[in-house]
Amino acid sequence: MHTLRLLSAFFKVNLQMTLAYRVDTAVNLLLEILTLAWELLSLEIIFSNTTTLGGWNLGELLTLLGVFHLVNALMNILVWPSTDAFNTAVRDGTFDYTLLQPADSMFLVTFSRMVIWRVWDLVLGAVLIVIGFHMSNLNATLPHLLSFLLLAATGSLILYSLWIVLIAATFWFTKFDNNVTILQALLDTGRYPSTIYPFWLRIIITFLIPIAVATTVPVQALRGELTFTQVLIFFGVSAASFLVASRVWKAGVKKYSGASS
Amino acid sequence: MFKIYQRFWQVTWAEQWQYRANLLMYLLYWLVSPIVYLAIWVTIAHAQGSVSGLTANDFITYYLTLLVVDQFTSEITIHILAYKIQDGTLSGDLLRPVHPILTGALVNNIASKVLNLLAFIPIWILLFLLFRPDYSSVTSGSILLAVPGVLTGFVLDFLLGAIITCMAFWTTRVYSISQFSNLVVILLSGQFVPLQLMPPVVQQVAGYLPFQMFTFVPVEVALNRLPMAALLRDYAAGLLWLVILYILFRWIWREGVKRFSSVGA
Amino acid sequence: MTDTIQVDHLTKTYQVSEREGGFGAAVRGFFHRKFRDVHAVQQVSFKIEAGEVVGFLGPNGAGKTTTLKMLSGLLHPTSGKARVLGFTPWERKPLFLQSMTLVMGQRSRLSWDIPAADSFLLNQAIYRIPDTDFQRTLKELDQLLELTPILKKPVRNLSLGERMKVELAAGLLHRPKVLFLDEPTIGLDITAQVRIRDFLREYNHRTGATILLTSHYMADVTALCERIIIIHHGLLKYDGSIVDLSRRIAPFKLIGVALGDPCPCDLSRYGTPVAAGRDEEGDGYKQYVQVKASEVAAITARMLAELPIHDLTIEDPPIESVIERAFQE
Numbered sequence: 001m002h003t004l005r006l007l008s009a010f011f012k013v014n015l016q017m018t019l020a021y022r023v024d025t026a027v028n029l030l031l032e033i034l035t036l037a038w039e040l041l042s043l044e045i046i047f048s049n050t051t052t053l054g055g056w057n058l059g060e061l062l063t064l065l066g067v068f069h070l071v072n073a074l075m076n077i078l079v080w081p082s083t084d085a086f087n088t089a090v091r092d093g094t095f096d097y098t099l100l101q102p103a104d105s106m107f108l109v110t111f112s113r114m115v116i117w118r119v120w121d122l123v124l125g126a127v128l129i130v131i132g133f134h135m136s137n138l139n140a141t142l143p144h145l146l147s148f149l150l151l152a153a154t155g156s157l158i159l160y161s162l163w164i165v166l167i168a169a170t171f172w173f174t175k176f177d178n179n180v181t182i183l184q185a186l187l188d189t190g191r192y193p194s195t196i197y198p199f200w201l202r203i204i205i206t207f208l209i210p211i212a213v214a215t216t217v218p219v220q221a222l223r224g225e226l227t228f229t230q231v232l233i234f235f236g237v238s239a240a241s242f243l244v245a246s247r248v249w250k251a252g253v254k255k256y257s258g259a260s261s
Numbered sequence: 262m263f264k265i266y267q268r269f270w271q272v273t274w275a276e277q278w279q280y281r282a283n284l285l286m287y288l289l290y291w292l293v294s295p296i297v298y299l300a301i302w303v304t305i306a307h308a309q310g311s312v313s314g315l316t317a318n319d320f321i322t323y324y325l326t327l328l329v330v331d332q333f334t335s336e337i338t339i340h341i342l343a344y345k346i347q348d349g350t351l352s353g354d355l356l357r358p359v360h361p362i363l364t365g366a367l368v369n370n371i372a373s374k375v376l377n378l379l380a381f382i383p384i385w386i387l388l389f390l391l392f393r394p395d396y397s398s399v400t401s402g403s404i405l406l407a408v409p410g411v412l413t414g415f416v417l418d419f420l421l422g423a424i425i426t427c428m429a430f431w432t433t434r435v436y437s438i439s440q441f442s443n444l445v446v447i448l449l450s451g452q453f454v455p456l457q458l459m460p461p462v463v464q465q466v467a468g469y470l471p472f473q474m475f476t477f478v479p480v481e482v483a484l485n486r487l488p489m490a491a492l493l494r495d496y497a498a499g500l501l502w503l504v505i506l507y508i509l510f511r512w513i514w515r516e517g518v519k520r521f522s523s524v525g526a
Numbered sequence: 527m528t529d530t531i532q533v534d535h536l537t538k539t540y541q542v543s544e545r546e547g548g549f550g551a552a553v554r555g556f557f558h559r560k561f562r563d564v565h566a567v568q569q570v571s572f573k574i575e576a577g578e579v580v581g582f583l584g585p586n587g588a589g590k591t592t593t594l595k596m597l598s599g600l601l602h603p604t605s606g607k608a609r610v611l612g613f614t615p616w617e618r619k620p621l622f623l624q625s626m627t628l629v630m631g632q633r634s635r636l637s638w639d640i641p642a643a644d645s646f647l648l649n650q651a652i653y654r655i656p657d658t659d660f661q662r663t664l665k666e667l668d669q670l671l672e673l674t675p676i677l678k679k680p681v682r683n684l685s686l687g688e689r690m691k692v693e694l695a696a697g698l699l700h701r702p703k704v705l706f707l708d709e710p711t712i713g714l715d716i717t718a719q720v721r722i723r724d725f726l727r728e729y730n731h732r733t734g735a736t737i738l739l740t741s742h743y744m745a746d747v748t749a750l751c752e753r754i755i756i757i758h759h760g761l762l763k764y765d766g767s768i769v770d771l772s773r774r775i776a777p778f779k780l781i782g783v784a785l786g787d788p789c790p791c792d793l794s795r796y797g798t799p800v801a802a803g804r805d806e807e808g809d810g811y812k813q814y815v816q817v818k819a820s821e822v823a824a825i826t827a828r829m830l831a832e833l834p835i836h837d838l839t840i841e842d843p844p845i846e847s848v849i850e851r852a853f854q855e
Contacts, residue, residue: 002654005651006651006652008651009647009648009650009651009652010648012644012647013637013640013644013645013647013648016640016644017637017639017640020639020640020680027434027437028437031437031440031441034441034444035444038444038447038448041448042448042453045453045454045458045459045460046301046305048460049305049312049313049458050305050308050309050312052308053301053304053305054304054308092633093630093633094633094634094635096595096600096628096630096633097633097635099599099600099618100598100599100600100623100627100628101623101652101653102620102621102623102624102652102653102654103652178286181286181287181289181290182286182289184290185286185289185290185292185293186289186293188293188294188297189293189297191297192297192300192301196300196301196304197296197297197300198300198391198392200391201296201300254602257600257601257602257616258538258540258601258602259602259616
């Protein structure tokens with residue numbers, strides 16, 4: 001399929017850029033490992049003072065950390081680099097070239113810039129999930145596992161849709177350089193279960209900047225806390241958010257091209 | 262002499278004012294982590310009654326006070342100067358009769374703080390209303406005693422940030438070094454959790470390092486939780502570190518500028 | 527045969543918010559924004575047949591780039607119609623996008639850190655060019671532009687001239703039938719400019735592609751185009767052959783002299799004095815007279831004999847004055 005061909009072309013080009021900067025990659029990997037050590041150390045400090053955090057045990061927290069790393073990987077591989085590329089392109093006018101290409105502009109803006117070496121975060125996330133799940137002593141049934149996987153995917157889709165809307169805002173508010181800062185700022189809340197946060201923060205990260213939907217909710221499914229209806233609702237919201245985001249993007253491009261309506 | 266500072270202040274303030282739009286965003290960024298940590302320990306304290314003798318309210322007062330102290334002791338020198346070292350424009354600053362770090366970056370930091378305070382104060386009041394801390398342990402005396410701690414903490418943090426920024430004279434990885442340093446500092450300064458909850462070994466080490474002056478010591482003094490003997494010892498250690506870091510900074514700066522000037526832009 | 531490009535009363539008007547300086551105006555501006563119309567393109571109409579190479583001339587801000595953006599589909603017009611290869615450009619149908627190209631001299635479409643060859647492969651994927659066609663086109667472009675030595679270098683390391691070559695090549699990999707070129711030679715040195723012009727001429731002969739290029743270098747246009755369209759203040763001022771245009775405006779030159787001894791002298795007996803000024807390099811004070819091209823030699827000889835001249839130059843008048851002059855009558 002053409003989309004796959006295009007994706008692999010982007011992948012190759014971005015991989016080359018990564019390989020061109022070997023030392024940077026090595027240093028970055030080191031920093032990643034140190035950050036992981038820090039994360040594990042902080043979990044250790046927490047669990048040396050208690051056996052559960054808000055009813056979640058260490059294994060469940062590790063699983064959550066793994067899901068967080070998957071989301072973080074999405075941000076680091078696609079979202080932050082593409083935001084920079086997009087802001088620059090709009091500012092210096094080279095975004096016109098994106099519009100001239102016979103491919104969907106939203107697709108191009110998402111995938112033309114990828115920081116490939118961060119794929120490591122995906123691997124790390126998967127490993128943490130497996131280890132955490134094993135440690136957690138959860139009796140997860142197959143439906144639980146399936147909803148976990150589904151909601152992890154759709155949760156990231158919601159965040160992706162939010163990102164599209166945030167950067168599309170630049171089409172209307174041209175000096176919107178900080179379009180994704182709020183997403184960056186709140187992302188760290190995804191490391192811990194949203195149930196421990198004060199009510200107002202929980203509302204913000206569930207309904208406004210739905211980081212909790214991408215991190216806490218899938219693990220809640222794994223813990224068997226969600227009903228089938230709830231899983232369906234989350235799935236539906238995710239699909240709807242993607243549709244809304246595409247609409248907003250199309251409208252933004254029209255605004256950029258000076259269409260009158 | 263004073264005139265220089267005054268003029269510098271005016272220019273830097275004008276510069277910072279331009280960035281006021283970003284202000285709220287970056288404040289938000291910086292606020293999130295302490296609130297997350299606060300939520301963690303309050304949750305545990307509520308479940309168990311207390312953690313190592315600290316109640317939920319102890320944690321709330323700790324982190325809310327930490328937000329205030331951090332406003333005063335944090336520094337941003339690397340964002341002001343590192344790029345200038347990397348792209349060579351530092352030469353312009355070196356030609357002026359003011360020290361790029363001890364005057365330039367210092368005034369810049371302070372101007373940025375004043376600006377941040379404008380947005381920070383209403384937000385902190387909002388957080389106060391949301392969390393409803395019980396501040397009865399705090400007295401005017403404890404706050405007064407904390408002031409020298411906060412000042413020392415700022416100078417120490419500033420010197421440390423300056424030393425790290427100087428790494429830019431030798432490597433392009435200065436931001437990675439800064440990131441790594443931040444990770445270490447968060448643990449040892451009490452920004453992640455009050456030092457009483459760290460493993461004993463870590464507490465011992467933290468006691469000998471300057472980082473605890475950035476946050477933990479001033480907060481504990483303000484909350485009236487540090488016995489006088491410990492306070493005096495920590496302040497003395499802080500002063501000692503101040504001398505050490507100052508000498509270290511001056512030496513590294515001199516060596517760095519030498520290297521910078523010989524290599525050219 | 528239907529025309530490749532048809533433009534019918536194309537108009538683009540922008541609304542720009544107007545604000546005066548001062549604190550009072552700023553406060554007032556907060557509550558009530560005043561807007562001013564900028565007529566970038568006004569009722570422009572023309573037709574271009576397949577295979578033509580048309581120059582689109584005009585001073586900065588005349589409306590050239592805006593027109594080109596509308597014809598390439600980047601901008602929606604305020605009113606009017608346009609058809610390119612049978613498509614309405616701003617509908618941006620994929621088939622339309624695959625048949626045309628826009629190359630902007632001042633903006634790069636290539637990624638800076640990787641060799642051009644790899645950017646080309648990316649383009650191949652985006653434009654769905656089959657391998658055989660891609661190889662064939664690449665070979666042709668290589669022949670015409672001498673790309674082999676520069677394809678493997680990161681674009682960042684190329685000279686301005688080399689960069690323009692790969693930019694053009696990148697824009698032509700999908701063998702578009704219509705080329706829109708916005709200032710393709712800007713910033714290049716003379717050799718590079720000539721190289722690009724030769725290439726475009728050759729490309730047009732070989733492929734029959736229709737080329738519409740904007741420039742504010744007269745030389746670009748005289749070298750490549752038989753037909754030029756002049757646009758000024760958004761209005762179409764002239765559409766016809768170059769030959770006819772030069773017949774319209776009597777050709778003339780500017781003679782610039784730096785005179786010793788405190789002058790300015792009155793030079794009106796040699797030609798029409800034009801605004802004097804400091805010359806760019808020295809600290810002399812230069813005066814210019816405008817003379818008919820056919821009389822340059824004679825007048826120069828007279829001036830050299832009669833005046834204390836330290837420096838003398840003979841220059842082409844800037845394009846703006848040609849255009850102004852052309853439509854002053």
